[in-house]
Amino acid sequence: MSDWKSLEYFFKPKNAAIIGASNTEGSVGFTIFKNMKLALGKNAYPVNPNHEIVQGAKAFKSIKEISDQIDLAVIVTPSKTVPNILRECVEVNVKAVIIVSAGFSETGEQELTNELKKIISENPQTRVMGPNCVGVKCFETNVDTTFFAQDRMSIPKKGSLSFISQSGALGSMILDWVSKEEFGISKFASYGNAIDIDESDLIEYLCNDKDTKVITLYLEGAKDGKKFFEVAKKTTLKKPILILKGGKYDSTSQATASHTGSMAGSAKVYEAVFRQAGIINTDGMQDLFNTAKLLEKEKLPKGKRVQIITNGGGFGIIMADHIIHRGMELAQPSRKTIEELEKELPGIKISNPLDLLGDADAQRYRIAIKKCLEDKNIDILVIMCLFTLSPLKPDDIDKMLKKRRPSKTMVVIAVGGEYTEKRLEKIEKLGYTTFDYPNTAAKSLGHACWYADYLKRKKAEK
Amino acid sequence: MSDWKSLEYFFKPKNAAIIGASNTEGSVGFTIFKNMKLALGKNAYPVNPNHEIVQGAKAFKSIKEISDQIDLAVIVTPSKTVPNILRECVEVNVKAVIIVSAGFSETGEQELTNELKKIISENPQTRVMGPNCVGVKCFETNVDTTFFAQDRMSIPKKGSLSFISQSGALGSMILDWVSKEEFGISKFASYGNAIDIDESDLIEYLCNDKDTKVITLYLEGAKDGKKFFEVAKKTTLKKPILILKGGKYDSTSQATASHTGSMAGSAKVYEAVFRQAGIINTDGMQDLFNTAKLLEKEKLPKGKRVQIITNGGGFGIIMADHIIHRGMELAQPSRKTIEELEKELPGIKISNPLDLLGDADAQRYRIAIKKCLEDKNIDILVIMCLFTLSPLKPDDIDKMLKKRRPSKTMVVIAVGGEYTEKRLEKIEKLGYTTFDYPNTAAKSLGHACWYADYLKRKKAEK
Numbered sequence: 001m002s003d004w005k006s007l008e009y010f011f012k013p014k015n016a017a018i019i020g021a022s023n024t025e026g027s028v029g030f031t032i033f034k035n036m037k038l039a040l041g042k043n044a045y046p047v048n049p050n051h052e053i054v055q056g057a058k059a060f061k062s063i064k065e066i067s068d069q070i071d072l073a074v075i076v077t078p079s080k081t082v083p084n085i086l087r088e089c090v091e092v093n094v095k096a097v098i099i100v101s102a103g104f105s106e107t108g109e110q111e112l113t114n115e116l117k118k119i120i121s122e123n124p125q126t127r128v129m130g131p132n133c134v135g136v137k138c139f140e141t142n143v144d145t146t147f148f149a150q151d152r153m154s155i156p157k158k159g160s161l162s163f164i165s166q167s168g169a170l171g172s173m174i175l176d177w178v179s180k181e182e183f184g185i186s187k188f189a190s191y192g193n194a195i196d197i198d199e200s201d202l203i204e205y206l207c208n209d210k211d212t213k214v215i216t217l218y219l220e221g222a223k224d225g226k227k228f229f230e231v232a233k234k235t236t237l238k239k240p241i242l243i244l245k246g247g248k249y250d251s252t253s254q255a256t257a258s259h260t261g262s263m264a265g266s267a268k269v270y271e272a273v274f275r276q277a278g279i280i281n282t283d284g285m286q287d288l289f290n291t292a293k294l295l296e297k298e299k300l301p302k303g304k305r306v307q308i309i310t311n312g313g314g315f316g317i318i319m320a321d322h323i324i325h326r327g328m329e330l331a332q333p334s335r336k337t338i339e340e341l342e343k344e345l346p347g348i349k350i351s352n353p354l355d356l357l358g359d360a361d362a363q364r365y366r367i368a369i370k371k372c373l374e375d376k377n378i379d380i381l382v383i384m385c386l387f388t389l390s391p392l393k394p395d396d397i398d399k400m401l402k403k404r405r406p407s408k409t410m411v412v413i414a415v416g417g418e419y420t421e422k423r424l425e426k427i428e429k430l431g432y433t434t435f436d437y438p439n440t441a442a443k444s445l446g447h448a449c450w451y452a453d454y455l456k457r458k459k460a461e462k
Numbered sequence: 463m464s465d466w467k468s469l470e471y472f473f474k475p476k477n478a479a480i481i482g483a484s485n486t487e488g489s490v491g492f493t494i495f496k497n498m499k500l501a502l503g504k505n506a507y508p509v510n511p512n513h514e515i516v517q518g519a520k521a522f523k524s525i526k527e528i529s530d531q532i533d534l535a536v537i538v539t540p541s542k543t544v545p546n547i548l549r550e551c552v553e554v555n556v557k558a559v560i561i562v563s564a565g566f567s568e569t570g571e572q573e574l575t576n577e578l579k580k581i582i583s584e585n586p587q588t589r590v591m592g593p594n595c596v597g598v599k600c601f602e603t604n605v606d607t608t609f610f611a612q613d614r615m616s617i618p619k620k621g622s623l624s625f626i627s628q629s630g631a632l633g634s635m636i637l638d639w640v641s642k643e644e645f646g647i648s649k650f651a652s653y654g655n656a657i658d659i660d661e662s663d664l665i666e667y668l669c670n671d672k673d674t675k676v677i678t679l680y681l682e683g684a685k686d687g688k689k690f691f692e693v694a695k696k697t698t699l700k701k702p703i704l705i706l707k708g709g710k711y712d713s714t715s716q717a718t719a720s721h722t723g724s725m726a727g728s729a730k731v732y733e734a735v736f737r738q739a740g741i742i743n744t745d746g747m748q749d750l751f752n753t754a755k756l757l758e759k760e761k762l763p764k765g766k767r768v769q770i771i772t773n774g775g776g777f778g779i780i781m782a783d784h785i786i787h788r789g790m791e792l793a794q795p796s797r798k799t800i801e802e803l804e805k806e807l808p809g810i811k812i813s814n815p816l817d818l819l820g821d822a823d824a825q826r827y828r829i830a831i832k833k834c835l836e837d838k839n840i841d842i843l844v845i846m847c848l849f850t851l852s853p854l855k856p857d858d859i860d861k862m863l864k865k866r867r868p869s870k871t872m873v874v875i876a877v878g879g880e881y882t883e884k885r886l887e888k889i890e891k892l893g894y895t896t897f898d899y900p901n902t903a904a905k906s907l908g909h910a911c912w913y914a915d916y917l918k919r920k921k922a923e924k
Contacts, residue, residue: 177879318746438746439747
C-alpha cells in the first residue's frame with residue numbers, strides 16, 4: 001500500500017519548478033508556469049536552459065541550480081529529454097514530479113518508458129505522476145498544472161467533488177460542465193500512463209482528504225486490480241466513489257491500449273469488482289455528472305420510498321415508472337399525512353404521484369412539500385414542476401420552495417425550453433438539486449439508494 | 463376501421479365555433495377564441511349566451527344560430543352543460559367537435575360520460591375529440607385550440623414532426639422543447655379521455671398526412687388494443703412511430719386510471735405489441751425528444767456500422783462502448799479509406815474510434831469526414847468534438863463541417879459548458895444533428911437502426 005501522504009506534495013507544494021517553462025504564449029510550458037506563478041508567486045521557478053528570463057522571472061538552466069529544496073517538479077519537455085531530467089529531480093530529492101510530456105508507451109516508446117520505470121523503482125522517495133497527463137488542479141491551493149484553454153471553457157467554483165481521470169480531456173469536460181452548476185470542485189488529477197502513481201493511490205489520497213466529499217473517476221483499466229479493489233473497498237465506507245469505465249467491450253478495449261497504454265479488460269469482471277467494492281457504476285458521462293451533483297449536494301437517502309409531487313398527471317406517471325425501473329418504491333404516506341393533506345388540499349386526490357393538478361399554485365405545493373418532509377414513511381421527495389401550463393409565476397418559486405435547509409433527499413424536476421430553464425436556475429440557487437429530465441433524476445437517485453443500501457449491509461456485517 | 467378523412471376537419475376546418483368564447487383575458491375561452499380568430503379570421507364564431515360581443519366579434523347564443531355550415535366546434539363550458547351543447551352540434555351537422563372541458567370519467571362523472579357516449583354512437587357523422595383535452599394545434603393552418611401560456615413557453619417552427627398525447631401537459635413540454643431546436647412541428651393533438659377519437663384514429667390520420675414525417679406518441683393505455691396494433695403496423699411501414707408509454711408497472715398504472723380514466727395494463731404486453739408493430743419504444747422524455755429529432759432530421763441508416771471520429775481518446779472510447787451497448791457495430795473502413803487516410807493524416811493511427819488527437823485542426827477533421835462519407839463500409843458517422851482542449855476556433859467550424867447536404871446518417875457530439883453549447887448551436891444551424899452527451903446519441907441511433915432493420919425484415923417477408 002502506498003504512502004498517501006506523499007501525494008500531498010502534488011496538491012499542496014510549498015514551491016515548484018516548471019521544467020520547460022516558456023515565453024511562447026499559448027504553449028503548454030507557458031500556460032503551466034503562468035498558472036503556477038499565480039498560485040505560488042516567487043516560489044514557482046522556471047527551468048529552461050535557452051532563456052535567461054521566463055515571464056519576468058529568472059530562469060534556471062537545470063533544477064539542480066535551484067538552491068531551495070523543491071516539493072514539486074513539472075516536466076513539459078520532449079519525451080527523449082525526460083529520463084535525464086527525472087534523474088536530476090531525483091538527485092536533488094524532489095518530492096513530487098508530474099511528467100506532462102507525451103510520447104511514451106501510448107505511442108509505442110517502450111524503451112523510454114522502461115528507463116523511467118527503472119529510475120522510479122530505484123528512488124521511491126520521489127513520486128511521479130504521468131507521463132502523458134495534464135496533472136493536477138487543486139481548488140484550495142490554486143496549484144494548477146493543467147493547460148486547459150481558458151477562453152474555451154469555464155472554471156467551476158471551489159467545492160467538495162474531486163475527479164480523477166486517466167484522460168485529461170474528460171477532466172476538462174467535467175470541469176467545464178460543473179462551471180454551469182451551483183456546486184464545486186475540490187481536486188482534479190489526470191494521471192495519464194500511470195507509470196508510478198495510479199488511480200488507487202489517488203483514491204487513497206482523496207479518501208483521506210477532508211475537503212473531498214465525493215470521488216469521481218474515469219477509468220480505462222486499473223493498473224493493479226487487487227490494489228484498486230482493496231483501496232476502493234476501504235474508501236467507499238467513508239465516501240462515495242463514482243466510476244465511468246471506458247473500454248467495456250473487447251472491440252473498445254483495444255482502443256484504450258493506444259489511448260493510455262492500458263488494457264481495459266472485461267466489462268463483466270469490472271462490474272462485479274465495482275459492485276463488491278461499493279463503487280457506483282455510472283453508465284455514461286451524463287449519469288456520472290448528474291450523480292456526482294446529487295451526491296455532492298444531497299444527503300444519502302435513508303431508504304428507497306419515494307413520494308412524487310407534481311402538477312402534471314402524465315409527467316408524474318412517467319417519473320413513477322422510472323422510480324420503479326431503478327429499484328426504488330412509491331412511498332405510502334402515513335395516515336396522518338393523508339388526513340392532513342385531504343383537509344388542507346380539498347379537491348386533490350391524495351396518492352402517489354400526488355397530482356396537485358394543472359392549476360396548482362405556490363401554496364398548494366408548499367403544503368404538500370411540508371407534510372411530505374415531515375412524514376417518516378417518505379425517504380425521498382421528488383418535486384415536479386410543469387411551468388408551461390401552470391399559473392405559477394416566477395416569484396412564486398420563492399413562496400413554493402423556501403431557501404433550502406438540510407433535510408431529507410429531495411430533487412426538483414422540470415422539462416422545457418428557455419422559460420423553464422430560467423426557473424430551474426433559480427431553484428438551484430435556492431439550494432435545491434434540479435434535473436431537466438425524469439429519467440436522469442431517477443437514475444441518479446437509484447445510484448444513491450444502492451450506495452446507501454451497500455453501506456447498511458456493510459454495517460450489518462460488522 | 464375509422465374513416466381517417468373525417469379527422470381533416472379538426473386540423474383544416476374552413477370555419478369554427480368556439481362555445482364558451484370569453485372576454486376574460488387569460489381564461490381558456492378567451493385564449494382559444496383569440497387563437498382561432500388569428501387562424502380563421504371572420505370564420506371563427508364566438509358562442510356565448512351571456513355576451514353580445516366577444517373580442518370584437520358578434521356572439522351567438524347557440525351554435526344553432528350560426529347560418530354557416532360549421533366544420534369545427536370547440537366546447538369550453540362546464541361539464542354539465544356539455545351533453546346539451548353536443549346535441550346541438552349534432553343537430554346542425556357539425557363535422558368535428560373538440561370538448562376541452564374536464565369533469566368526466568377522470569373525476570368519476572360516469573353518468574355524464576355515458577350521456578356523451580350515447581350521443582356519439584347515435585351520430586357517427588360528428589367526430590368528437592376529448593373531453594378533458596387541449597385539442598389540436600396545426601402548424602400548416604394555425605388552427606389552435608390549445609391554451610398554453612404563451613409567456614411561459616415558446617412555440618416551435620413549422621416542420622414535419624407530429625405529436626399525439628393523451629396528456630396536454632406532455633404536449634406543452636415537447637412543443638417548448640422543440641422551440642429550442644432547428645427542426646419543427648407539423649401537428650399536435652391531445653385527445654384526453656378518448657370517448658370517440660383515440661390514438662389509433664390519430665395515428666391513421668397522420669399516416670396519411672403528407673406533412674408528417676415522424677409520429678411521436680405519449681400513451682397511457684390504448685383504448686382498443688387490436689385496433690391500435692393494426693393501425694400502427696400499417697403506419698410504421700410508411701413512417702416511424704415513437705412511443706413513450708406511461709404507467710408501465712402495476713403501481714404506476716393505478717395512477718393513470720385517475721389521470722385520463724384509462725387502464726394502463728402490463729408493460730411486458732405493451733412492449734411486445736410495440737416491437738411487433740414496428741413502434742420505437744423510447745424509455746423516457748429525453749429519449750423520445752432526442753430520437754424524434756434524429757428521425758426528423760436524418761435519413762434512416764442503411765446499416766449499423768458506425769465510424770467514430772474524435773479529438774479526445776477517452777471521449778471516443780466512451781462513445782464506442784455506448785454504440786456496442788445499443789446493438790450497433792464499430793465499422794471497419796475499407797482498405798482504400800485506410801490507405802488514403804494514412805497518407806493524408808500522417809502521425810494519426812487509422813482505427814475506430816479514429817482519434818485525430820488533441821491538436822486536431824479543421825483540416826484534419828475535414829479530411830477524415832470526407833473519406834468516411836465516401837466509404838461504403840460505413841453506415842453511420844459520429845463526429846465528436848472536444849472544444850475545451852482543442853485549437854479549433856469558432857470560425858473553424860465552417861471549415862470543418864461544410865453546410866450539410868443529404869448524405870449518410872451523421873451526428874455531432876460535444877460535451878461541456880457555455881462555449882461548447884454555442885458551438886453546438888452553430889453546428890445545428892449548418893444542418894447537422896447534434897447531441898450533448900454520447901449516451902443519448904447512441905440510444906437514438908440504436909432506435910433508428912432497430913427501425914431500419916424492422917423495415918428490412920418486413921420487406922423480406924413480402
